[in-house]
Amino acid sequence: MRRVLTAATTALTLTTAGTMLAGTPGQAAPTGWGRPVVSAAPQPGAPGLGDSYFPDYGNGGYDVEHYDVRLRYEPATDLLTGTTTILATATADLSTFNLDFLLDVESVRVNGWAASTSTAGAHELVVTPARTVTRGQQLTIVVRYSGVPSEALVNGYTGWTRTDDGALAVNEPESAWWWFPSNDHPLDKATYDISVSVPTGVEVISNGVQPRPPLAEAGNRSRWIWRTTSPTATYLAFMAIGQYDIVTDTTPSGQPVINAYSTSLGALGPAARASIERTAEIVDWESGIFGPYPFEAQGGVAGPVDGISFALETQTRPVYGPGFWRRGANTYVVTHELAHQWFGDSVSVADWRNIWLNEGFASYAEWLWSEEQGEGTAQEVFDFTYASYPADDEFWQVLPGDPGAARVFDNAVYDRGAMTLHQLRLAVGDDAFFEILPTWTAERRYGNGTIEQFQALSERISGLDLDDLFTTWLFTAGRPDVASAARKAAPPVEPRSWAKIRESHHLMSH
Numbered sequence: 001m002r003r004v005l006t007a008a009t010t011a012l013t014l015t016t017a018g019t020m021l022a023g024t025p026g027q028a029a030p031t032g033w034g035r036p037v038v039s040a041a042p043q044p045g046a047p048g049l050g051d052s053y054f055p056d057y058g059n060g061g062y063d064v065e066h067y068d069v070r071l072r073y074e075p076a077t078d079l080l081t082g083t084t085t086i087l088a089t090a091t092a093d094l095s096t097f098n099l100d101f102l103l104d105v106e107s108v109r110v111n112g113w114a115a116s117t118s119t120a121g122a123h124e125l126v127v128t129p130a131r132t133v134t135r136g137q138q139l140t141i142v143v144r145y146s147g148v149p150s151e152a153l154v155n156g157y158t159g160w161t162r163t164d165d166g167a168l169a170v171n172e173p174e175s176a177w178w179w180f181p182s183n184d185h186p187l188d189k190a191t192y193d194i195s196v197s198v199p200t201g202v203e204v205i206s207n208g209v210q211p212r213p214p215l216a217e218a219g220n221r222s223r224w225i226w227r228t229t230s231p232t233a234t235y236l237a238f239m240a241i242g243q244y245d246i247v248t249d250t251t252p253s254g255q256p257v258i259n260a261y262s263t264s265l266g267a268l269g270p271a272a273r274a275s276i277e278r279t280a281e282i283v284d285w286e287s288g289i290f291g292p293y294p295f296e297a298q299g300g301v302a303g304p305v306d307g308i309s310f311a312l313e314t315q316t317r318p319v320y321g322p323g324f325w326r327r328g329a330n331t332y333v334v335t336h337e338l339a340h341q342w343f344g345d346s347v348s349v350a351d352w353r354n355i356w357l358n359e360g361f362a363s364y365a366e367w368l369w370s371e372e373q374g375e376g377t378a379q380e381v382f383d384f385t386y387a388s389y390p391a392d393d394e395f396w397q398v399l400p401g402d403p404g405a406a407r408v409f410d411n412a413v414y415d416r417g418a419m420t421l422h423q424l425r426l427a428v429g430d431d432a433f434f435e436i437l438p439t440w441t442a443e444r445r446y447g448n449g450t451i452e453q454f455q456a457l458s459e460r461i462s463g464l465d466l467d468d469l470f471t472t473w474l475f476t477a478g479r480p481d482v483a484s485a486a487r488k489a490a491p492p493v494e495p496r497s498w499a500k501i502r503e504s505h506h507l508m509s510h
């Protein structure tokens with residue numbers, strides 16, 4: 001999570017672009033048998049999916065099943081060239097459709113026919129196919145492109161991180177724009193084949209499994225091949241390119257574990273390993289609470305010292321910035337990012353306004369881990385968190401259920417978000433609470449959810465009206481009152497987990 005372009009900076013100029021490119025409105029439908037075929041003229045696909053925070057993220061008119069992202073990268077110059085093949089289905093009759101993308105496009109073909117393209121808005125590629133697209137049609141969209149992602153700026157910003165020895169394509173919610181054309185919203189998940197040719201000696205880590213070792217290519221190069229067979233949101237696809245030590249293993253349940261450690265970590269390396277190598281153990285523990293692990297592989301990537309400062313729950317294999325290891329091993333950040341595999345990755349936000357469904361839950365997983373580790377019960381962490389923010393602190397003015405586009409990763413979404421789940425647990429009792437969590441992940445597996453749907457499920461399972469609780473904790477400014485547990489005369493004792501939880505949240509949020 002981290003670093004978001006606010007809606008204001010990428011605002012919609014796009015309906016205009018769509019209209020411009022609508023072609024010949026009212027063009028007669030073809031007729032064959034003497035009577036007119038009743039058919040509306042194909043329309044431009046919408047330039048966004050109507051997200052309440054980021055209205056121009058994603059696109060309308062089609063649904064992607066698969067991305068084949070085939071790249072060539074030069075660490076010395078940050079030059080990225082590639083061909084992405086998108087398998088999609090049209091959901092409307094289309095005269096044009098958009099992809100979200102920033103690099104220079106050399107050509108686009110739609111079902112083999114050359115298409116014309118133009119750019120619009122902050123990150124829109126408008127594709128005009130040679131033949132109109134009909135609803136239900138299978139589309140094979142081939143985009144050839146090149147560019148220097150670190151120099152492809154939107155309002156001065158790039159989500160691509162160039163490092164001394166490579167690059168990281170790791171960011172939320174914007175990441176794909178800098179390396180593959182896409183329908184960039186969690187509402188349109190797909191599977192992925194990602195392959196990258198780099199100079200031999202450079203490593204490339206991505207999502208899912210590595211079906212074969214790197215293939216030698218001409219010019220002393222190697223092509224790394226990765227495959228993701230579970231539906232994946234675009235922002236959860238990633239690449240880490242550089243100098244990495246790769247550790248592979250198999251879990252007791254038979255899943256591949258692939259971890260990677262930047263060689264730049266130096267003295268931070270052992271703490272990174274002592275944390276990330278516990279991935280399979282933590283996934284196993286979380287599976288007992290959240291339900292079956294949803295994906296085909298596990299792992300983690302310890303990023304380089306000059307890479308990202310945050311961590312991101314990239315699917316099957318989170319990426320961690322170096323700061324998490326400065327005080328030694330930190331299993332709290334690992335617990336947090338792995339909890340996202342259920343809350344965020346398998347069950348994704350239907351709209352970015354619902355970010356609490358990701359960050360509140362991943363943060364509460366840390367509290368449960370604290371209790372499991374004997375470093376403070378969830379109640380003790382609640383009491384201390386609650387007391388650590390005075391009632392007049394600005395913290396209490398941010399609504400975790402609707403923080404606003406510029407505050408999607410505000411600390412309140414994490415800390416007050418976790419407090420909300422603890423209050424829910426107290427209200428419904430442990431039996432209902434620990435039934436709600438795996439029911440949510442089972443019913444919405446590989447899909448999307450909203451806060452309102454989570455509240456409805458909680459009410460269904462508990463039989464309680466929870467409107468006051470959700471309204472008070474997620475949607476009302478100010479510090480809520482809590483019952484006696486946190487109101488003892490003596491200030492709460494700092495749980496032993498607190499320093500690492502606080503430090504992790506400081507790095508994750510901003």
Ligand SMILES: [Zn+2]
Nearest residue numbers: 001359362508
């Ligand atoms: Zn998170």
